[in-house]
Amino acid sequence: MYGKSEDRDDYQDVPRPLAAMARDLADGHHIPPHHHRRAQLIYGTTGAITVTTGQGSWVVPATRGAWIPGGLEHAMTCAGAVAMRTLYVAPGAAHRMPAVPTVVSVSPLLRELIDEATRLPVHYDVxxxxxxxxxxLLHELAPHPVTALHLPAPSDPALAELCAAVRRRPGExxxxxxxxxxxxLSTRSLQRRFTAATGMSLARWVQQxxxxxxVTLLARGTPVTAVAGSVGYATPSAFxxxxHRALGASPTGYFRGSV
Structure with a gap:
């Protein structure tokens, strides 16, 4: 469709400040940990993408993007079919963007610019x-942070195993x-160590x-009733x-860009 390489390495050294690539990825597609010289904006027009770094995980639905600074190791996993549109930004070309991973909003204008950029030749006429x-596009690429689905990753082995158990069984x-x-651990020790390691209370981390x-299930088209049960809610209305309290939108509105 786009007639361009789908190999990220082909976009790192082009003599242009910006390079754009399109890839259509299947549900469950996983890209193992890697890094590249250029910063990256990861954006999918469908589905959701989980981006994982040493600092934790972020879930990015359609209408939002994940900014990954250059050189930072990260992995990605798709929920639902993801039409990924990604930008590779040369060092210094997007000086307003942060030096840490950030989930940002993607406005309708930015969305259209990104999509058009993926159709341009890599060596476009400057x-x-x-x-x-x-x-x-670079002018519109500004840090407009939104409420992020972020799970900080504790380095403490006992807490890391606890967090893994919560993620395996979120409905408990x-x-x-x-x-x-x-x-x-004692309850007092757990509370103290967990907050120090993650910056969140245990209750907040479990809710996240x-x-x-x-969000991962919803991106795959799972009905709200089934999603509610899988995360421990007796009724869809309670879920x-x-x-809505946490993310400012209904489960369906969240994917329509209503926030």
């Missing part, structure tokens, strides 16, 4: 129409007592884990209320 389009009642017993699981 003095012609294509160059104007790419300069406008992870009370402080149950979590402390799982981690072989449930939201991450829910929808929690989802």
């Amino acid at each position: 003095r012609g129409r294509d160059g104007v389009l790419m300069r406008l 009642r992870w009370t402080t007592g149950a979590a402390a017993a799982h981690a072989h 884990a449930r939201l991450v699981h829910a 929808t209320a929690m989802f």
Whole structure:
């Protein structure tokens, strides 16, 4: 469709400030940990993408993008069929963007610019129409952070194993007592160490884990009723209320870019 390489390495050393690539990825497609010289904006027009770094995981639905600074190792996993449109930005070309991973909003204009950029030759004419389009895209590439589905990753082995268990079984009642017993810690020690390691309370982390699981299922087209049950809610209405409080939209509205 686009007639361009789908190999990220082919976009790192082009003599242009911006390079854009399109890939259509299947549900469950996983890209192992890797890094590249250029910063990257990861954006999918469909589905959701989980981006994982040493600092944690971010879930990025359609209408949002993940900014990954150059040189940072990261992995990606798709939920649902993902039409990925990604930008590779030369060092210094997007000076307003942060030096840390960030989930950003993708406006309708930016979405159209990104899609058009993927259709341009890698060696586009910087003095012609294509160059104007790419300069406008860089101008529109600004840090507009949105509420992110972020799960910080603790380095403490006991806490890391606890977090993995929560992610495997998000529908369980992870009370402080149950979590402390799982981690072989006292409740006081767990609360203190967990907050210090993640910057979140255990209750907040569990809720984020449930939201991450829910968004992943929703991206695959799972009905809201089934999603609610999988994350421990007795009724879809209770789940929808929690989802709206946390993310500012209904489970379906979240994927329509209503936030």
